[in-house]
Amino acid sequence: AQSVAQPEDQVNVAEGNPLTVKCTYSVSGNPYLFWYVQYPNRGLQFLLKYITGDNLVKGSYGFEAEFNKSQTSFHLKKPSALVSDSALYFCAVRDSTGGFKTIFGAGTRLFVKA
Amino acid sequence: DGGITQSPKYLFRKEGQNVTLSCEQNLNHDAMYWYRQDPGQGLRLIYYSQIVNDFQKGDIAEGYSVSREKKESFPLTVTSAQKNPTAFYLCASTSRGPERYGYTFGSGTRLTVV
Numbered sequence: 001a002q003s004v005a006q007p008e009d010q011v012n013v014a015e016g017n018p019l020t021v022k023c024t025y026s027v028s029g030n031p032y033l034f035w036y037v038q039y040p041n042r043g044l045q046f047l048l049k050y051i052t053g054d055n056l057v058k059g060s061y062g063f064e065a066e067f068n069k070s071q072t073s074f075h076l077k078k079p080s081a082l083v084s085d086s087a088l089y090f091c092a093v094r095d096s097t098g099g100f101k102t103i104f105g106a107g108t109r110l111f112v113k114a
Numbered sequence: 115d116g117g118i119t120q121s122p123k124y125l126f127r128k129e130g131q132n133v134t135l136s137c138e139q140n141l142n143h144d145a146m147y148w149y150r151q152d153p154g155q156g157l158r159l160i161y162y163s164q165i166v167n168d169f170q171k172g173d174i175a176e177g178y179s180v181s182r183e184k185k186e187s188f189p190l191t192v193t194s195a196q197k198n199p200t201a202f203y204l205c206a207s208t209s210r211g212p213e214r215y216g217y218t219f220g221s222g223t224r225l226t227v228v
Contacts, residue, residue, distance in 0.1 A: 005196055009154070034216055042162075043219035044157075090156065092217075101172075102217065104149075106156035 001029050004093050006105035013081045015112050021076040021108045023091030030096040033074040035065055038088040038107075047089075050074060061085070081112045116141045120205050120220035126228045127192065127199060135190045136224045137205035144209065146188035147217070150174060151202040160203075163188055192225065200227050 003026045013019045025031055032051055035046040048059025055067045065076045078088060091105040118139045139146065145164045149157040159172030163182040177196025182188055188207075192199045201227050206217040214220045 036217075036219075041202075041222070041224070043118075043218070044206075044217070044219045046216045049216050101159065101162065104157040106154065 002093055002095050002103045004091050004103050004105040006091055006108045008108050010109045012111045015083055016080050019078050019081045021089050023074045024072055025093040027095040028082050032094040034092040036090045046074055083112050083114050086110055086112045118205055118218055119222035120223050125223055125225045130194045132191055133191050135203055137188045138186055139207045143207035147206045148190045149204045199225055
């Protein structure tokens with residue numbers, strides 16, 4: 001069965017510092033991996049995805065994520081955090097073996113302090 | 115601009131009442147989904163539909179019903195059988211095409227029982 005884990009409920013960083021939001025996954029086939037961001041009382045917005053190819057994926061707003069097959073991880077990163085990055089971040093996985101269901105992690109709240 | 119429209123943004127339900135949440139998309143996406151979001155629990159799948167006139171139960175379908183009579187529309191009815199309906203409801207859609215696996219989300223409907 002598919003599963004996604006985001007081990008941190010909240011991540012706190014100072015503005016200008018690098019940030020990492022962690023995600024690990026479990027699927028039976030090859031994974032399709034996603035990061036989404038949610039601002040208060042809004043829907044989720046797509047940030048980036050890994051389907052195949054380069055392990056380092058670049059996305060919107062300066063975010064990137066590194067796919068690590070051996071560690072079954074897909075951590076979200078940004079070299080220099082902004083206060084406006086403060087939001088709720090969701091990791092998601094879909095199994096390439098079929099189906100249209102995507103499993104979402106519980107979410108990690110990022111707080112960037114000025 | 116293409117997107118997903120959810121209405122209403124806020125909805126209040128009395129005990130024993132059925133209410134219907136609207137979801138319309140003009141992205142020509144085949145698959146549509148309903149998720150429920152509760153604090154600290156991430157997104158849980160209620161129902162999904164891959165094609166018109168067909169839909170499947172997700173992980174928490176009890177107390178909910180859906181229809182898919184048109185490709186553009188996927189309304190969700192929260193019935194009186196749903197004992198704890200207060201939550202944020204998100205509709206999403208995705209293409210069946212191999213190059214597009216991410217979801218597009220609506221801006222959500224916040225349902226409150228009064």
